[in-house]
Amino acid sequence: MPDVARERLSKLFKDRQIVRFVDLKDIGLGSREIDRLVSREVLEKVGHGAYRLSDAEAPSTWLSFAVLAVRHPEAIICLDSAAAYYGFTTANPINVHAAFPYNSSIPSSRSPSVQGVRWQEKSMTLGIETVTVANTPVKITSKARTVVDLLRAAERSGDKELALEVLKSYVNEGEPIRDLSRYAKALNREKSIRPYLDAVQAFRM
Structure with missing residues (x-):
């Protein structure tokens, strides 16, 4: 060269x-x-x-997040992938779970393979943080927002196993329950998620 x-x-x-x-x-x-x-x-x-x-330092476990962020800076790591990043679950999703603006298209690339959802503008800004992976800024839902999103998804699908595992991990780490209530209210899901939050409050008393 x-x-x-x-x-x-x-x-x-x-x-x-x-x-x-x-x-x-x-x-x-x-x-x-x-x-x-x-x-x-x-x-x-x-x-x-x-x-x-090729001679760069060993790639991060979350390299696929960085690859997605480089190609699609608007993408937000969420749901199963965010839960795995925070160590809230032992499950390792095959696809990268990411959110995109409501009127945009979801990437069809297999490298990384993306399982995408479309969110309205409010959801694209509420409880979003930025972490650094392989020197690349990556948007990701906060810990509390991730838990609330998974509880919302569980209510729709009926499959609550992952959501309950993540909620338990969140509680065991001593994360604030008030943040769950705040995001649930902001996303208009407080009523459906309230039984879980009440159970958690009782557990902590």
Whole structure:
């Protein structure tokens, strides 16, 4: 690889571990050269249109979150994936569970494979935090918001096993119950979730 290209590549990856195909194109690398760098193990393709340096530090367990965030900055990690990130469940979802703006399309890429939901504007801003994965900012629902979302989903599907496991983990970690009530009220789900919250309050007394 020419020194100029190597220098540009070094600058591109200076503050981030994952870049898009278009970012590589912007520094003057063509499709064939990018493929050649992958074959020579200079670059590693970590998802559809996403790359990292092959000699970078070992990838994070949550690398798929970062890949999704690079390609879709608007995406919010939620539900099962958020619960797994916080250690609230031993389940490891095959797909990345993520929320997208209501009027947008859900990515069909298999790398990472996304199980998406569409949320209205209020849901896209309520209880959303940003964590760093592989030097990449990733949006994710807060711990309390994650629990409330899973309880809401359980009420609709009737499958409450995961939601109850996550609620129990949340309580055992000493997280504030008032935050659950606040998000349930803000999302107009306080009535359906109230029995769970009352049970938790009784458990803590």
